Amino acid sequence: MRLTEFHDLVREEFGQVRGDSLLVDHVFLSLGGRTAAAAIEDGVDPKAVWRAMCDEFDVPPQRR
Template sequence: MRLTEFWERMNHHLGPAYARTWAETQVVQELGGRTVVEALADGEAAKVVWRAVWAHLNLPPSER
């Protein structure tokens, strides 16, 4: 997954105004207690981060 697709999915599910703020502030246990922005900065693949977000938000299987 490309980073652009990741952010498109984040914007779709959280809204473009809130997605970035959520990614900067919400600690996701599935990412080792990091935020989305921290995990991406640490070099985690966008696909891995998306799967963690998907699980954290309890999104439907079709969105995985």
């Protein structure tokens, strides 16, 4: 998944403001206790980060 696609999905699902906040403020245990932004910066595939966000916030399967 390209980074631009990841950001588009985050903003579509969570909205601009909340999505941007989730990327830098919410710590995901499934990402090793990192934020989504930190995980991506550390080299985690954006698709894996998107899946972690979907799992954490119960995003329905059809929107994943």
